[in-house]
Every structure is written in structure tokens, then in C-alpha cells.
Amino acid sequence: MPSIDKAIEDITGVRSDLEAALDPAEPDGVYRDSRECAALALLSADTKLLLSPPTPRPKKG
Amino acid sequence: MEQSGTSALLQGAVQDLASDVVSALRGGDHVRMSGTGAMDDLEGSFALAAVRVLGADLLLPHVLFPTPPAPEALAVFRRTVEAFPPRADAAPTVKWSHWAMSRTLMRLDTSPVDTSPVDTSPVGAPAGNPTAEPDVAGWLDEATWQVLTHQLAVLAPLAVLGEDCAVARAAQRRPVDVARGFVRAVRRRDWQQAAGAGRWLTLLDGVPETLGLEAGLDFVELMGGSDPRVALQVQAARVMRAAGALV
Numbered sequence: 001m002p003s004i005d006k007a008i009e010d011i012t013g014v015r016s017d018l019e020a021a022l023d024p025a026e027p028d029g030v031y032r033d034s035r036e037c038a039a040l041a042l043l044s045a046d047t048k049l050l051l052s053p054p055t056p057r058p059k060k061g
Numbered sequence: 062m063e064q065s066g067t068s069a070l071l072q073g074a075v076q077d078l079a080s081d082v083v084s085a086l087r088g089g090d091h092v093r094m095s096g097t098g099a100m101d102d103l104e105g106s107f108a109l110a111a112v113r114v115l116g117a118d119l120l121l122p123h124v125l126f127p128t129p130p131a132p133e134a135l136a137v138f139r140r141t142v143e144a145f146p147p148r149a150d151a152a153p154t155v156k157w158s159h160w161a162m163s164r165t166l167m168r169l170d171t172s173p174v175d176t177s178p179v180d181t182s183p184v185g186a187p188a189g190n191p192t193a194e195p196d197v198a199g200w201l202d203e204a205t206w207q208v209l210t211h212q213l214a215v216l217a218p219l220a221v222l223g224e225d226c227a228v229a230r231a232a233q234r235r236p237v238d239v240a241r242g243f244v245r246a247v248r249r250r251d252w253q254q255a256a257g258a259g260r261w262l263t264l265l266d267g268v269p270e271t272l273g274l275e276a277g278l279d280f281v282e283l284m285g286g287s288d289p290r291v292a293l294q295v296q297a298a299r300v301m302r303a304a305g306a307l308v
Contacts, residue, residue, distance in 0.1 A: 014110050017068045018145070021075070021114045023152035026211045029249030 074111035078119060079289035085122035086296040092122055092134055112141040117161035117218040118293060123169055124221060125300050130169055142166055147195075154215045156195035157228055161218050194227055201231035209235060210242020214257030217294055220264055222301045229264070236267040240274075247277065252285020256294030263298040275302075 081093045112119055120138060123130045130138075142163055147156045201209055209231075213220075219228050232239060239261055246255035259278045262268050278295050285291040 014071060014106055017071045018110045018113060019155070020068070021071065022155045022158055022215075024215060026207075026254070027251060029251060 070107055071110055071114065074107050075114045076289045078111050078115050079293045082115070082118060082121060083289055083292045083296050086125070086293070086300055090122075092119060092130065109137070109141050109144055112137060113145045113162075116158045117165040117221075118297070120165050120169055121218070121221070121293075121297060124165060125297070125304065135166075135170060138162070139166055139170065153195065153197040153200050154212060156197055157216050157219065157226075160195050160226075161216075197227075201228065202234070206235070206238035206241050207245065209238055210246065210258050211254060213239060213242075213261050214246070214254040217257035217260050217297075220257075220261045220297075220301075222264065222304055232261050233265055236262070236265040237269060239265065240268055240272045243272065243274075243277065247281065250284070252281055252288065252291045253294070255281045256285065256291045256298075260294045260298040260301075263302050 084090065085092045117124075120130050120134070122128070142159070145159065147159045201212060204212060213228070213232055216228055219226060220232075239258055243255055243258040243262060246252075246258055256278070259274060259281060262272070262274050268274060278298055282292065282295040286295065
């Protein structure tokens, strides 16, 4: 009865996925890129958050 | 990380339901509950599992506004509570999320009690006392601020205006730690955790003003709002703030 076996396997899979979803491990962190920093700067224009560009350096020569 | 076929299907079903909840939170409408029509086959088991994952938040619009849920929605919710009782050795988040569903069911289920002599338990009540909190003590008090924030974000459905339980009290004792966790989650681009932590912070006293929670939640929505589970937490925070929460 392959179809019944498949159904049991699928439902067992649902159960194990459910348990993982209800007690998830913390995912690995991914850090912001410049596009997100720009969006944050726009959003925080009227708040106390300060994002500044890199300090200018004198050109050589 | 590669997902199993069932995992991808389950997550898709959860996201569909979360979208329905977000729509209801924005428009004050009933939760439509996509995909829960056929409950007697494998698709039905996915649908019930998806309801279990979304948990008490499925009926959040009816708790916050408050309006009675559609009878079909309540029936699916009740069936889910009964179908997935936590095991004795389940993780605290599993026990607490099930408790939150039972509590919501008790709050919203106003249908007549079954008067048959066989079943005298309250309608929708799982075995035992559904209002008794899980026997899990101290796990959040002993957690680092990173773990605390992660666990609270998983249990974001418990962050409801006026709700009093051990998890809410543990969060209330550590507002600065939750604020630190919120910032960490944003920096890690973990939008779901950030949104859940932000929802808790909306309810807590003593959150540092320098956190900029309101702008932070806007940012989380901008960056992660395409995920309906993130949008749900942000929208829940906004509704509770409008209803008189602290931020």
C-alpha cells in the first residue's frame, strides 16, 4: 500500500516540522548592507539616531 | 539550509494564515483562514498544523477589537487545540503557545455548553484545567538577554494588552534586556525576532526612550514586512499602541 505509506510518512513529517516550528533555534545572523543603512537613515531623520558618513581623509599628492 | 518538502508546505500555509490575520488587523474584519476548508485529508493536517504554528495570533483581531470570530474559524481553532496537546517533556515554548491557544479559546468561545451527560467539560477545553499555567518556572529569569529575547519572540502571541501570565511578568522584569535583544535582532536582520520583541516592548514599562521603538518597528516592517509573520507582529504592536499601550 504505497499510497498509505506515503501519507503516513507525510503526516509524520508534518509532526516533526511542527515541533521544530514551535521551538525553533535562533537562525544565524546576517548583518546589514549599505542599502539598509540608507533606509534606516531616511527613516530616522527626525529621531536621535545618528548615522554619519566616513570621516574625510586628505588626498595624497 | 535546505527545507524538507513538508516544511516548505507548512511554512507556506502559516504565511497564508498570517496574511489573513494582518488583513483583519488592518481592516477590522474577520479572519478568513485560507486553506482550512478541507480538514479530513493530508491537506487538512497541514492546515491544522499551520494553525497550531500561528497559535493564538490566529484570533488576535477578535481579541483586540473585540469582535466574535466566525464559527468556522473558532471550530478550526478548537480542533487544533485538541489535536496538538503538548507532550509532558515538550519545550516551554510549546507548552506556553498551547496554553495561549487554550486561553484564547476560553475567552472567545461563547457557544452553548454541550449539555450531554457524557461530556461535562467546558466547550473547547483540553484535558485538565485549561486556565492553569504550564508548570515551567524560572526558565526565562535564568536566560541570558539574547535567549530571553529569542524565546519571547517565539511566544509573541502572549504579548497581548491586559494579558497577565508568568511569561508576561518575566518580560516586565527585564525591559532593558528585551530592548537590547530588539537591537541585536535588527542588527542580525532577524526581522521575525525583532518584530516579536518590538511587540513585547510596546507593552513593557521602563523601555529606554533612546531605543526609538516606533521608528525601529517602522524599519523592521520596511525590511521584513514582506514576510506576513513579521507584518503580523508589527501590526499587532501598532494596534495595541493605539489601544493604549505604553509606547
